[in-house]
Amino acid sequence: MPELPEVEVSRQGISPHLENQHLVEVIARQRQLRWWVPDEVLAQTNQPILSVTRRAKYLLIQLPQGDIILHLGMSGHLKVIPATMPFGKHDHIDLVLSSGMVLRLNDTRRFGAVLWQQKGELHPLLASLGPEPLSDNFNLAHLTAAFAKRGSAAKLVLMDNHVVVGVGNIYANEALFKAGILPSKPAKTVTAEQLENLLPVIKNTLAAAIKQGGTTLKDFSQADGRPGYFAQQLLVYGRGGQPCINCGAALQEIRLGQRSTVFCDGCQR
Incomplete structure (x- = not known):
């Protein structure tokens, strides 16, 4: 599944093609994605595109009456191509632009979403989200309070x-x-010193991934078709059984919250 850096890279890739354009129409060849594409999305015709923003892993295409919300799900990806390009089997949604281009959503598994948020309202999916990791609102006081009383695994709290x-x-x-x-x-047993170290590490890791174009995953490519390059710098993810870069011991792999978790039991305490 594309993570925040990949979604941010997608935003950066599509924004120059959408901003200062008009949305001519929305074409839905398949409306049953993770949720049914609402009528309000299809009703957006000949509307100026004000901006393209991101909240968590959601992209928001801002229009005068509200926002089209895009989520890539597990296998979705976006591309900006000429409107004359024929569509493929899993090309479900086209946002037709006044430039003669389209923003096309391809989603093999159909776990992505195209939703609507009325101006002045907040969609329920966005209402209870925590702070953005690269914002000032995600700070040591917030992280300390979040960890203080939780007995669940540190990784699960972080996610x-x-x-x-x-x-x-x-x-x-x-x-x-x-x-x-x-x-x-x-x-709750993570020390204050560890949390103080963790905060900048999270910010720096995500910022580096965004800078390098996102992590290459089989279902993700940038809007212009180029893959991300951060996978070349992954230190533990996907490296279970391989040597730790710090101590040389074999990295351990377990499952936490049904997700693969790789770590070094010598370097991590």
């Missing part, structure tokens, strides 16, 4: 979107390794 958005499985593995924290360690 809780009510605590902080967008720290998915890949980047939780990486950040905890860099901060020397055992993923399975009860959150």
Whole structure:
């Protein structure tokens, strides 16, 4: 599944093609994605596109009357192509632009979403989200309070979107390794020193991934078709059984919250 850096890279890739354009119409060849594409989305015709923003893993295409919300799900990806390009089997949604281009959503598994948020309202999916990890609202006081009374695994708390958005499985593995924290360690037992180390590690890891174009996953490519390059720098994710780059011991792999979790039991405490 694309994580926050991949979604942000998608936003950066499509924004220049959408902003200052008009949305001519929305074509839905398949409306049954994770949720049914609402009528309000299809009603948006000849509307100026004000901006393209991101909240957590959701892209928001801002129009005068509200926002079209896009979520890539597990296998979705976006591309900006000429409107004359024939559509493929899994090309479900087209946002037709006044430039003669379309923003096309391809989603093999149909776990993505195209939703509507009326101006002045907040969609329920966005209402209870935690702070953005690269914002000032995600700070040491917030992180300390989130970990203080929780007995669940540190990694699961870090991946809780009510605590902080967008720290998915890949980047939780990486950040905890860099901060020397055992993923399975009860959150309330993580020390103040460890949390102080963890905060900048999370921010730096995500920022580096965005800068390098997102992590290459089989279902993700940038809007212009180029893959992300951060996978070349992954230290633990996907490396179970391989040597730790710090101590040389074999990296351990377990499942936490039904997700693969890789760590070094010598370097992480």
